[in-house]
Amino acid sequence: MQLLRPAWAVAAAALGSLLLLLLHSHSQREGQLAAGTCEIVTLDRDGSRPRRTVARQTARCACRAGQSAGTTRAGPACVDVHIVWTRQWCEMSPCLEDEGCDLVVGQSGWTCTQPGGRIKTTTVS
Template sequence: MQLQRAAWALSAAAVCFLLLLILHDQILREGHLAAGTCEIVTLARDSSQPRRTIATQTARCACRKGLIAGTTRAKPACVEVAVVSSRQWCVMSPCLEDEGCDLLFNQSGWSCTRPGGRVKTTTVS
């Protein structure tokens, strides 16, 4: 009788472990990002002002130690913490390859200027 109870307990523990393993894999696939990657969570555009579009974007990143969420080549990316803490935004190469980067006068963001003169301004909040 003791052996039968032990067998049932061991079987139940094995089933619980298997279920936990399956749930853990499911959670990792659905909710967590791989280390060093980012995803855009929200994106909103407002074109109510003439000749101006205001876009608001929120990104979620899973950065390795020493890195923090930032922008590289106009996409969310993990960048060095020192770049963000010193507010030297152009060091993280936030603009596209054919654009020039300039810091805003109060270091609250940067502007990317295309060869045709179009300017894209980004502020950090």
């Protein structure tokens, strides 16, 4: 009986240490993105102008080699880096399926035209 108490104490200490180690490693990984994924960090909308809403979005991406942060189907995504270098924005399929994509003059962004004629313009900064 006297040997069981120290054995239980050692087992409890080992289990507690293991739990702390697992929690610490999980907290270090928290905040890291999986390779090839993106998340929206901030999204600000300004609707103070009539018939016009300005939205600014900041995304954080963990892209693989040969990829860069971009937009696919109106959401942040990792895209081939040549799209960004050549500024051929419509190659990354930035618009929704029913929208048409056109480059902005000077290739500083793209427009997505909805079937009803509404236009969404995105500029790259």
